[in-house]
Amino acid sequence: MVSFPRCEACGMPMSHPSQHGNGDTGHPYCLYCTDTAGQLRPRSEIREGMIHYVMKSENWTRDKAEAEVDRQMIHLPAWQPAH
Numbered sequence: 001m002v003s004f005p006r007c008e009a010c011g012m013p014m015s016h017p018s019q020h021g022n023g024d025t026g027h028p029y030c031l032y033c034t035d036t037a038g039q040l041r042p043r044s045e046i047r048e049g050m051i052h053y054v055m056k057s058e059n060w061t062r063d064k065a066e067a068e069v070d071r072q073m074i075h076l077p078a079w080q081p082a083h
Ligand SMILES: [Zn+2]
Pocket: 007, 008, 009, 010, 011, 012, 029, 030, 031, 032, 033
């Protein structure tokens, strides 16, 4: 089984180079978490996108989706407190 790198901001597996920011496989963030310059989008924007994705894909209420997204974001490298 091939394991793909995961976006460090939203956890999405990036199975194709085009799914990386800037289409660069060395980029730690996905297409959806970066802007056209390849810069990481603000946390609030990414969180909102993840909440909508979970609500749609799981058919969950916003409250439930928010709780799940917050639980996931705690573990994602992009949102760790600076050392
Ligand atoms: Zn991402």
